[in-house]
Each structure stands twice: as C-alpha cells, then as structure tokens.
Amino acid sequence: MGLTIGxxxxxWPRSTKTARIVCILLFSLILHGEHxxxxxSVTVTFxxxxxxxxxxEHTVVADDRLKDFTQETxxxxxxxxxxxxxxxxxxxxRKLLRQGSSTPDVSGVDVIWPGVLSEExxxxxxxxxxxxxxxxxxxxxxxxxxxxxxxxxxxxxIGVLFYRRDxxxxxxxxxxxxxxxxxxxxxxxxxxxxxxxxxxxxxxxxWPGAAGEGLTCNAQEWQVSEGGxxxxxxxxxxxxNNPDAIRSWQRAAHWIGWISPPFVTSLQEWDxxxxxxxxxxxxxxxxxxxxxxxxxxxxxxxxxxxxITNIPAGTxxxxxxxxxxxxxxxxxxxxxxxxxxxxxxxxxxxxxIEEARADYExxxxxxxxxxxxxxxVKRSSAETGQQPVSGVVxxxxxxxxxxxxxxxxxxxxxxRSVLLGQSRAxxxxxxxxxxxxxxxxxxxxxxxxxxxxxxxxxxxxxxTSPAAxxxxxxxxxxxx
Amino acid sequence: xxxxxxSPVLYRFNIGRHLALCFALLIGIMVACDGVLLWQLREVRxxxxxxxxxxxxxxxxxxxxxxLFSFYERLSHAARSEDQDQLIAVSEGLRSGVLDETQxxxxxxxxxxxxxxxxxxxxxxxxxxxxxxxxxxxxxGALAASGEWADVRSRTDDQVQRLEYLSSQxxxxxxxxxxxxxxxxxxxxEIVERRIILTxxxxxxxxxxxxxxxxxxxxxxxxxxxxxxxxxxxxAEEALRQAQADLTRASRVSGxxxxxxxxxxxxxxxxxxxxxxxxxxxxxxxxxxxxxxxxRAAAARIVQDGRRAGEIVNRVRLLFKKGTLQRExxxxxxxxxxxxxxxxxxxxxxxxxxxxxxxxxxxxxMGDRVQLQQVLMNLMMNSIDAMKDVDGTHELMIESRRSExxxxxxxxxxxxxxxxxxxxxxxxxxxxxxxxxxxxxGLRISRxxxxxxGGRLWAADNSPRGARFCFTLPxxxxxxxxxxxxxxxxxxxGPHDNNPVV
Numbered sequence: 001m002g003l004t005i006g007x008x009x010x011x012w013p014r015s016t017k018t019a020r021i022v023c024i025l026l027f028s029l030i031l032h033g034e035h036x037x038x039x040x041s042v043t044v045t046f047x048x049x050x051x052x053x054x055x056x057e058h059t060v061v062a063d064d065r066l067k068d069f070t071q072e073t074x075x076x077x078x079x080x081x082x083x084x085x086x087x088x089x090x091x092x093x094r095k096l097l098r099q100g101s102s103t104p105d106v107s108g109v110d111v112i113w114p115g116v117l118s119e120e121x122x123x124x125x126x127x128x129x130x131x132x133x134x135x136x137x138x139x140x141x142x143x144x145x146x147x148x149x150x151x152x153x154x155x156x157x158i159g160v161l162f163y164r165r166d167x168x169x170x171x172x173x174x175x176x177x178x179x180x181x182x183x184x185x186x187x188x189x190x191x192x193x194x195x196x197x198x199x200x201x202x203x204x205x206x207w208p209g210a211a212g213e214g215l216t217c218n219a220q221e222w223q224v225s226e227g228g229x230x231x232x233x234x235x236x237x238x239x240x241n242n243p244d245a246i247r248s249w250q251r252a253a254h255w256i257g258w259i260s261p262p263f264v265t266s267l268q269e270w271d272x273x274x275x276x277x278x279x280x281x282x283x284x285x286x287x288x289x290x291x292x293x294x295x296x297x298x299x300x301x302x303x304x305x306x307x308i309t310n311i312p313a314g315t316x317x318x319x320x321x322x323x324x325x326x327x328x329x330x331x332x333x334x335x336x337x338x339x340x341x342x343x344x345x346x347x348x349x350x351x352x353i354e355e356a357r358a359d360y361e362x363x364x365x366x367x368x369x370x371x372x373x374x375x376x377v378k379r380s381s382a383e384t385g386q387q388p389v390s391g392v393v394x395x396x397x398x399x400x401x402x403x404x405x406x407x408x409x410x411x412x413x414x415x416r417s418v419l420l421g422q423s424r425a426x427x428x429x430x431x432x433x434x435x436x437x438x439x440x441x442x443x444x445x446x447x448x449x450x451x452x453x454x455x456x457x458x459x460x461x462x463x464t465s466p467a468a469x470x471x472x473x474x475x476x477x478x479x480x
Numbered sequence: 481x482x483x484x485x486x487s488p489v490l491y492r493f494n495i496g497r498h499l500a501l502c503f504a505l506l507i508g509i510m511v512a513c514d515g516v517l518l519w520q521l522r523e524v525r526x527x528x529x530x531x532x533x534x535x536x537x538x539x540x541x542x543x544x545x546x547x548l549f550s551f552y553e554r555l556s557h558a559a560r561s562e563d564q565d566q567l568i569a570v571s572e573g574l575r576s577g578v579l580d581e582t583q584x585x586x587x588x589x590x591x592x593x594x595x596x597x598x599x600x601x602x603x604x605x606x607x608x609x610x611x612x613x614x615x616x617x618x619x620x621g622a623l624a625a626s627g628e629w630a631d632v633r634s635r636t637d638d639q640v641q642r643l644e645y646l647s648s649q650x651x652x653x654x655x656x657x658x659x660x661x662x663x664x665x666x667x668x669x670e671i672v673e674r675r676i677i678l679t680x681x682x683x684x685x686x687x688x689x690x691x692x693x694x695x696x697x698x699x700x701x702x703x704x705x706x707x708x709x710x711x712x713x714x715x716a717e718e719a720l721r722q723a724q725a726d727l728t729r730a731s732r733v734s735g736x737x738x739x740x741x742x743x744x745x746x747x748x749x750x751x752x753x754x755x756x757x758x759x760x761x762x763x764x765x766x767x768x769x770x771x772x773x774x775x776r777a778a779a780a781r782i783v784q785d786g787r788r789a790g791e792i793v794n795r796v797r798l799l800f801k802k803g804t805l806q807r808e809x810x811x812x813x814x815x816x817x818x819x820x821x822x823x824x825x826x827x828x829x830x831x832x833x834x835x836x837x838x839x840x841x842x843x844x845x846m847g848d849r850v851q852l853q854q855v856l857m858n859l860m861m862n863s864i865d866a867m868k869d870v871d872g873t874h875e876l877m878i879e880s881r882r883s884e885x886x887x888x889x890x891x892x893x894x895x896x897x898x899x900x901x902x903x904x905x906x907x908x909x910x911x912x913x914x915x916x917x918x919x920x921x922g923l924r925i926s927r928x929x930x931x932x933x934g935g936r937l938w939a940a941d942n943s944p945r946g947a948r949f950c951f952t953l954p955x956x957x958x959x960x961x962x963x964x965x966x967x968x969x970x971x972x973x974g975p976h977d978n979n980p981v982v
Contacts, residue, residue, distance in 0.1 A: 263626035
C-alpha cells in the first residue's frame with residue numbers, strides 16, 4: 001500500500017493527503033489496542049486488629065465506615081487478616097514493614113508498639129494537626145516516639161470487669177464489686193451457689209492467664225492497685241521487685257483453683273471471653289471495654305445478662321490498663337496520600353460517633369456505658385489539665401520503647417511462673433528485676449506510689465469530665 | 481523516442497527525487513512492520529510468562545488452602561479424641577509442616593515473575609494464616625495440657641475454621657484475580673494476533689505490490705531500452721554504411737582522377753597500334769600489286785587494337801559506374817591479370833617490376849568482381865606507393881594459391897618501406913594513415929569488402945623487406961555471406977590508400 005502511495009504521490013501529487021490518511025489509518029489499525037487497560041483505582045491495604053480478630057465473632061463495625069470511605073473518595077480499602085494476639089500482630093506487621101513490603105499501607109498499631117515500629121512508620125504529626133487537637137493528649141503521647149507521632153490514636157480501650165448481671169441479682173448483690181476483696185467474696189459465693197445448682201464446672205472469676213500481652217495487662221492492674229508500681233516507672237526506674245507487687249501476684253496465684261479455674265493459665269483472651277460469653281460457666285471476667293461495646297451492639301442477649309464495670313481497686317488504687325490501637329502509616333506505602341486520607345476519614349468518623357454516643361446514647365442506653373469515654377476528653381479544661389487521666393494505667397511501653405516487647409515477655413514469664421507455682425513470687429520478682437536491668441539498662445528503685453492516687457470513690461474515675469462521671473453513675477443505677 | 485507515447489508513470493519512472501522518496505517510504509514501512517512484529521513477539525512472550533506466573537500464584541494459594549484443610553482435619557480429629565498425647569504429637573507434626581509451608585510459600589511468591597500483578601494482600605494473608613496457625617497450635621497445646629477440651633474444640637472449630645474461611649476467601653480472590661489476568665492476557669494475545677495478521681497483510685501487500693509494480697515497470701523499461709538501443713544501433717550502422725559507401729566512391733573517383741594519365745597512356749597504346757596497323761594496311765593496299773592478304777591481316781590487327789582500346793575504356797567506365805552489387809562466380813586469377821594490366825603503366829612509371837605467380841587450380845569464388853578488383857587495386861597501389869621512394873629493386877609480387885583449408889589465398893608482396901613497427905594492427909583502422917595524402921580509408925574498406933565475402937585480410941612483413949598483404953576468399957562462394965547489402969561500390973580503389981610509409 002505504501003508503494004501505491006509513493007507512486008500516486010509521484011504521479012498525482014494531489015493524492016498525497018489521501019496517502020497520508022491511508023498510512024495513518026493503517027498504522028493506527030496495527031497499533032490499535034495498545035492501551036486496553038482502564039485506569040485502576042487505588043486500593044489501600046489496612047491491618048485492622050479488630051477486623052479479623054473480632055473476639056465476639058460478629059460483624060465488624062469498621063466495615064461500614066470503609067464502605068462510606070470508598071464511596072466518598074473512590075479509594076478502595078482492603079483488609080489484611082491479622083493474627084489473634086497482639087504479640088503475633090506485632091510479629092506480622094513488623095515483618096511486613098521491615099521487608100519494605102508495599103502492604104499494609106495503614107496498620108493498626110497497638111498502643112504498646114509505637115516504640116518498636118516507629119522506624120517503619122511515618123510521622124503523622126504534620127498531617128493530622130487539626131485532628132490531634134480533639135484527641136486526648138495523654139493517649140496521643142503514648143503513640144509518640146522521640147517527638148514523632150508514629151500512629152494516631154484510633155480506638156482507645158481500657159480494661160474492665162465483665163460481670164453476670166443475672167447472677168449478681170440472684171445472689172443478692174445490688175452492685176458489682178469495687179475491690180478485689182469484694183470480687184473474691186462475690187465470686188466464691190456465686191461459684192459455690194452455682195455448683196450447688198448443678199453447674200459442676202462453674203468458676204467465679206475468669207481472666208486470660210496464658211502467655212500473652214493480656215496477662216501483662218492483668219498483672220499490672222493487680223500490682224498497681226496494690227501500690228506495686230508500673231513495672232518500670234515513667235522515669236525509667238525498674239520498680240517491679242517490691243512487696244506490694246509480690247503480694248498482688250500471690251493473691252492472683254491464690255485465685256487459681258479457688259475462684260479461677262486451673263486452666264486459666266492456658267486461656268488466651270479469645271478463649272476466656274468465649275468461655276464467658278458462650279458457656280456461661282463463670283460470674284466475672286476481666287476483659288476490654290471495646291469488646292463489650294462491640295458485642296452489646298451485635299448480641300442482644302449480652303445486654304440482658306452481662307455488664308461491665310471498673311476493674312476492682314486494691315489497697316492502693318483502682319487501675320485499668322490503657323489499651324487500644326492507633327493507625328500508623330507505613331514508610332514504604334505506595335499510596336501514602338490515599339492512606340492519609342483513610343486515616344483522616346477514620347479519625348473524623350470516630351470523633352463524630354463518639355461525641356454523638358457520649359451525648360445521647362449513653363443516657364438512653366445505660367448498658368452502653370463506655371469507660372473509654374474518659375480517654376477522649378481533651379485535656380483542655382483548667383481543672384483536669386494538669387494531671388493525667390486517673391485510674392488508667394499505661395504499660396511501660398513508652399519508657400521501654402523498642403525494648404518493650406522483651407520487657408513484656410520477661411514480665412509474662414515471671415508472672416506465669418508464680419501463677420503456675422513454678423517459683424515463689426519473691427524469687428520471680430527478683431529474677432525479673434535482674435532480667436529487666438539486663439534488657440533495658442535502667443536502674444532499680446521503689447515504685448512511685450503517688451503517681452496513682454488512691455481512689456476514695458471506687459467505681460468512679462476521678463478527674464474525668466462530668467459526662468464520664470455520669471455514665472459511670474448510670475451504670476450503677478442500672479443495677480438496681 | 482517512444483517514451484512520449486507511454487504512460488506518465490513510466491515516463492517518470494526514471495530514478496528521481498520522487499522515486500527515491502517512494503523507496504524511502506517503502507523501506508520505512510517495512511522496517512516499521514518488522515518492528516511491530518518483533519514487539520508483538522515480545523508481547524506474546526511476556527503474556528505467556530504472565531500466564532505461567534498467574535497459574536503459579538493460583539496453584540500456590542490452592543496448595544495452602546489444601547494444606548490448611550488437611551491441617552484442620554487432623555487437628556480437629558485430634559481435638560475430638562481428647563487424647564493429650566495424640567494432640568501433642570499431631571500438633572508437633574503440624575508445626576513443622578506449617579513452618580515448611582511458610583518457607584515454600586515465601587519461595588514460591590518470591591519467584592513469581594515480575595509481570596504478574598499479584599494482589600498485594602495475597603502474600604501477607606497467606607503469611608498471616610500460616611503464622612496464626614502456629615499461635616493456634618500454641619494455644620491449643622496449652623489448653624489441651626490443662627485438659628480444657630471444650631476450649632480446645634471451640635478454638636479448633638471457630639478460630640482454625642475461620643482461617644480456613646479466610647483462605648477459601650483468598651482462593652476466591654486469587655482465582656478472580658487470576659481469571660481477570662487470564663482474560664486480560666487472552667485479550668492481549670488476541671490484540672497481538674490481530675496486529676500480527678494486519679502486519680503480515682500489510683507487509684505482504686507492500687511486498688507484492690512493490691514486486692509487481694517494479695517488476696512490471698522494470699520489464700517495460702527494459703523492453704523500451706532494448707528497442708531504443710537497437711534503433712540507435714541500426715541508425716549508427718546505417719550512417720556508417722552510408723559514410724563508408726560515400727567514402728569508397730569518393731576515394732575511387734579521386735583515385736580514378738590520378739589514374740587518368742596512365743589510362744590515357746594505356747588507351748593510347750592500342751590506338752597507336754591501330755593507327756600503325758591502319759598505315760600498314762594502307763601501304764599494303766597502295767602497292768601496284770595490292771597484297772590483300774597482308775592488308776586483311778593488318779585490318780584484323782586494327783580491329784583487335786580497337787577492341788582492346790574499347791575494353792580498356794569499358795573497364796574504366798565500369799569502375800565509375802554506380803550500380804548494385806552483383807554476385808557471380810569470378811576467377812580470381814583473371815582479376816589479378818586484369819588489374820595487372822590496368823596498373824601496368826602506373827607500375828612502369830615508378831620502375832616497378834610486376835610479377836604474378838598464379839596457381840592454375842584455383843577455384844572460382846562467388847563475389848562481386850568490381851569490389852574484388854577494387855581490393856586488389858587498392859593493395860597494389862599501396863605497394864607501388866610504398867616502393868616509390870625506396871632505392872633498390874622495386875618488385876611487386878602477386879600470388880594466388882589454395883590455402884590449407886581449401887580457400888583461395890591471394891597475396892600482394894612488395895619490397896617497399898614495410899609496415900610501421902608496433903602498429904601492424906592499426907593500419908586497418910579507419911582514418912589511420914602514414915601517408916601524407918592518404919584518407920586512411922583504403923585498407924579499412926578493403927577489409928570490410930573481404931570480410932563481407934566471408935574472407936580475411938591481414939598484413940605481414942615480407943622478407944627481406946617490404947610488406948605482404950594477404951586475403952582469403954571462400955572457394956566457390958560456399959561460405960560467402962550476404963552481409964553487405966547496400967554497397968554500391970564497384971570501382972577500384974584509388975591511389976590514396978593507407979600504406980605504411982616510414
């Protein structure tokens with residue numbers, strides 16, 4: 001054809017234009033379909049610890065939000081499944097991030113891991129300045145490593161005591177226990193009564209005693225409430241080897257076989273709540289507020305029989321562990337702009353929902369009493385501004401930083417050895433102290449007891465906003 | 481010429497700017513087509529690799545899923561047995577199995593070709609599943625150790641089964657991905673196919689058209705060029721022939737002019753003899769007793785002389801006459817004798833002694849008498865010229881004999897200046913002459929006449945001196961060919977022939 005063109009051109013110059021058109025047509029025909037791919041929409045991968053490890057095995061709350069997000073922005077979100085325990089989650093996320101893998105873009109970072117993962121996460125402070133102003137500064141501080149915000153607080157959580165409302169009523173208790181002593185009494189009484197009623201495998205108090213981060217939270221609550229310190233104090237003093245802590249461990253060890261089953265040391269959090277919810281063979285369970293909030297919404301029967309209250313106080317104070325996770329953005333993310341959008345969206349949505357809930361739902365649905373509400377309060381008012389939220393205890397992850405994992409594992413091992421009767425509490429504490437010194441290089445010292453003041457009004461969280469106080473009160477009201 | 485009447489395409493076919501452009505365009509198209517083909521081959525290869533990788537991905541995920549299923553089966557079986565030892569044994573086996581699996585999966589995913597667009601979540605998901613399995617094994621092992629079989633079962637049923645659900649979801653996702661990529665690859669390959677076919681068609685068409693058009697055009701052009709060449713050659717031959725004929729005649733005429741003197745002398749001799757015989761006859765008749773016998777004899781001699789004179793005149797006239805070529809059987813010896821006679825006075829004038837040595841058994845040849853006479857006269861005049869200024873014996877020897885191959889060979893030898901050294905061949909070229917008044921045409925014409933009779937003419941040195949010109953003629957005109965058709969030359973050559981002169 002080209003020749004025709006050439007010749008035509010030679011013979012009849014007028015046909016040059018035709019020739020050119022034919023030529024172009026021909027080649028466009030040949031090259032046709034070079035770009036058959038449509039533009040692919042960006043998909044952000046998200047590790048949401050609540051998504052794949054939903055303890056209550058019910059629909060995942062966050063999914064609706066993600067749908068909204070995709071609708072609003074056109075950015076797809078894909079979940080990565082996460083392992084069950086936070087230590088396993090850490091292993092996975094750390095492995096993926098250190099590999100420089102493009103997934104996940106957004107990771108749920110447990111409040112204790114920013115120190116471990118900060119190198120792999122972007123500093124979000126410059127991007128989320130406005131959002132940070134509506135987030136509790138203390139909580140935000142626990143996600144801050146060396147001045148960099150490794151993750152933005154998303155779902156904060158605190159330890160709570162689950163109790164069987166029906167059983168308490170049956171045995172004449174108007175209110176849930178406020179101290180460990182009360183708990184022990186109630187648990188023993190209910191256990192005895194229930195066993196007499198034919199439930200041979202009934203136990204009073206269930207808690208996750210398997211080797212996992214859950215045990216660290218539990219044990220820290222025991223020892224802080226007894227004035228045993230926070231393992232490593234905020235100033236870097238290793239305070240774990242003290243009589244109060246040892247006493248608190250001994251008390252817990254005493255529970256096993258008395259009000260707690262012997263297999264409690266094999267229970268992961270999932271097993272424990274599974275037992276508590278579905279087998280109904282225990283009266284009390286130490287769990288997390290969010291677990292309850294999520295399951296109440298999804299399992300109506302839970303609302304009728306199960307309620308939560310604050311972790312019982314010890315001789316020194318009432319203490320609930322700060323939990324939850326924030327959202328971190330991977331340094332090796334290929335869609336960091338979209339991932340930021342997702343983070344911002346989720347945080348905004350969270351703030352809106354929590355405000356609505358605090359104002360309305362909690363009044364009308366006392367069961368929705370949300371102890372985590374205290375964490376959302378901004379530290380802006382003069383009366384609460386100068387001191388941290390009381391009763392809520394953070395694990396020493398900030399001070400231990402990247403060593404926290406080792407610290408926690410050592411602590412778990414020590415506590416478990418006491419619980420299992422493998423070693424005496426004093427010896428375990430002493431050897432743990434040596435181990436922590438080896439790991440962190442910090443000095444040892446006494447716990448700073450003044451840090452968590454003793455609660456006069458048990459069951460309330462001091463220094464909280466009126467809203468939080470009222471939700472607290474309404475919980476107790478509902479028991480009557 | 482004829483181009484004016486052929487198509488304008490052909491007319492412009494002579495390589496010019498346009499044609500060069502056209503060629504460049506063609507080459508460009510072919511190169512582009514080749515490029516497209518190569519590119520498409522690469523495309524196909526990458527698609528094949530992609531398909532291979534995609535299948536690898538699917539197989540890997542399916543394998544993981546299958547492993548997980550068997551994992552679940554075994555674990556669940558062990559959990560139902562409520563036998564702690566069995567469960568521990570099983571979970572130990574499963575643990576190492578999961579670790580192996582993890583490594584295999586990692587390796588498999590690492591070796592996927594880069595072209596495969598693996599869903600970014602697949603590998604982390606598989607990894608999570610495998611890691612979670614290990615945690616479950618720990619948890620289940622711990623629960624089993626404390627004899628809490630209900631928890632073992634619920635963990636097995638809920639958590640492990642959930643992983644299975646996850647992995648089946650993964651299989652579904654990957655299968656969908658793979659299907660998409662397969663479809664895409666199939667689509668790509670289809671496009672490639674179409675491109676290749678189109679390219680092949682275009683290339684084929686261009687090739688065919690090029691070959692066809694240029695073949696046709698070139699053939700036409702060649703035919704035309706051949707016609708042109710033949711016409712030109714014919715024209716040139718015609719012109720040459722004309723020139724040659726004109727020249728021959730001119731040289732003959734001018735040669736005749738020079739011959740006139742000797743011819744007059746030649747004619748005068750019989751006339752003088754006739755006059756003398758007439759006187760004798762008168763004397764015999766004027767006696768008292770007229771001797772009639774003697775008178776008759778004298779009168780007879782007069783008649784003879786008159787005839788001789790007439791013959792001479794007739795021959796001269798013949799030489800001047802313009803006429804057509806006449807082929808007849810000619811006796812070469814007779815021609816030699818005639819020319820000897822004709823040039824007798826010329827030879828005598830320069831004291832040249834002419835000798836002939838004629839073989840009696842010479843066959844007659846088919847040819848034009850006058851032309852052959854001209855050749856001979858030409859050669860003899862050349863020899864006489866060559867001997868004019870040479871001291872010593874002037875001897876002109878004409879010899880006729882049969883050559884070895886049966887042809888008639890006539891040679892003309894002289895004792896003149898001889899051939900110019902190193903130029904023996906050039907003397908036959910047109911316009912080559914060594915004489916001051918020669919035209920350089922004599923020997924050229926002679927050779928062409930001889931060759932037109934199917935013979936050869938050549939020159940050689942004579943011993944002890946002088947030159948020798950020989951020519952052959954086919955006997956009986958057997959090989960005489962009819963090449964020369966338009967030669968109107970009949971007369972003998974003039975004296976201006978090129979003859980080597982020192």
